[in-house]
Amino acid sequence: MIEAVGLTKRYGDKTAVYNLSFQVRPGSVTGFLGPNGSGKSTTMRMILGLDNPSSGQVTIGGYPYRKLPNAPRQVGALLDAKAVHGGRHARNHLLCLAQLSGIPARRVDEVLGVVGLQDVAKKRSKGFSLGMGQRLGIAAALLGDPQVLLFDEPVNGLDPEGILWVRNLMKSLAAEGRTVFVSSHLMSEMAVTADHLIVIGRGQLLADMSVRDFISHNSADFARVRTPETEPQQREKLTAALTEAGGQVLPEQDGALRVMGLPLPRISDLAHSADVRLWELSPHQASLEEAYMRMTQGAVDYRSTIDQRAGLQQELPPGAMPPPQMPVPGQGQPGWYAPPPPQQGGQPFAMPQAQPPAGPPAGPYGAPAGPGAGEPNPYAQPAGAAPAAAPAQPSSAAPDLTKPEEAR
Ligand SMILES: Nc1ncnc2c1ncn2[C@@H]1O[C@H](COP(=O)(O)OP(=O)(O)OP(=O)(O)O)[C@@H](O)[C@H]1O
Secondary structure (H helix, E strand, O other): OEEEEEEEEEEOOEEEEEEEEEEEOOOOEEEEEOOOOOOHHHHHHHHOOOOOOOEEEEEEOOEOHHHOOOHHHHEEEEOOOOOOOOOOEHHHHHHHHHHHOOOOHHHHHHHHHHOOOHHHOOOEHHHOOHHHHHHHHHHHHHOOOOOEEEEEOOOOOOOHHHHHHHHHHHHHHHHOOOEEEEEOOOHHHHHHHOOEEEEEEOOEEEEEEEHHHHHHHOOOOEEEEEOOOOOHHHHHHHHHHHHHOOOEEEEOOOOOEEEEOOOHHHHHHHHHHOOOOOOEEEEEOOOHHHHHHHHHHHHOOOOOHHHHHOOOOOOOOOOOOOOOOOOOOOOOOOOOOOOOOHHHOOOOOOOOOOOOOOOOOEOOOOOEOOHHHHOOOOOOOOOOOOOOOOOOOOOOOOOOOOOHHHHO
16 A cells, blocks of 8 residues: 655745645555646655655555665556666666566566567667557566556557556556556546546645546536427427426537436426427436546646637536636645535535644544644645635534545
């Protein structure tokens, strides 16, 4: 198991990771998500002892990486597939790594076969495509047959067959009881690969829950209803009937209606009573991508001005408050982020930040918050500045909604 407690990393004035606490458990694939620059790679580097935390700690099986006995046999990682000596043959590259860790040479040939590079084993890696480089990096991660595996963007550059292969590899490694921690920006892939998600934004924890809970907490299911296009009055009649029955009705771009708050049989009955014919009545469940976009909207640092002009951001369902902008250090915004799950009537979905101590502050796991919690929050609101929206309750007063069981 990987465990981070109050993990914080500063580079000069820049706080890349702030007071991050989470656990990555064995036996499942844990996805690590967050917008560009949110601190995923920095966190992974700290897990692997490549960067020292400014405060807090992270351990693997109870030890900091650098104190793990025979670490390369226990932990494998793909961080940067380009970080290889390009002049070396693929096999020689792996052989060097194996010799450094006391791994027998036959294991090199085994992993070359596992990643499908056996035919180019004698080729210099500088001639490798992006996808081949990724495969070589994955081979290196698997070399020591480790129980704990970290992959930073493993499907980057892979073709569809390679993506499917990585998906199955991750799942089978987890099914063998290993700890698999994988970052990716490919939401469709994460939806079918990961069991659990850790989501960060601007270095802070936004969510720590199963994929299923993440989607249901950050999106609303709805029904799509379509009436005959030739009879617009039927659409209006249905809209009135559904609204009167307590449904929330929004027009879809293609002329259909998006209905929230009413089950499908009720919509059907209401249409029947109003003498409205339906051409479509279908359930719709939000995708991981939709849920992720909703949750992280306020924590995105780099966004195209063209996207904004074209209105490509997610449309909010009725009744939902727009997510507040996540605080930026030095801009006097509150030290918390609260995207609203629509099914909870727009109540903020909050990750409480460390509060001024009135007793030992609670961390996300019920334990006292880590060392970073005692430090000044770089995202904290200066005295006198008004919060942009109703603040989340301190963790002692409110359930920790990053934990699905406590959120119910
Ligand atoms: N060595 C460094 N020196 C200074 N700043 C750094 C350093 N490494 C990372 N940062 C900064 O820390 C922040 C987090 O970067 P990080 O690479 O961890 O994000 P990320 O979530 O992995 O991003 P991406 O999804 O784009 O790979 C960024 O603002 C980055 O510029």
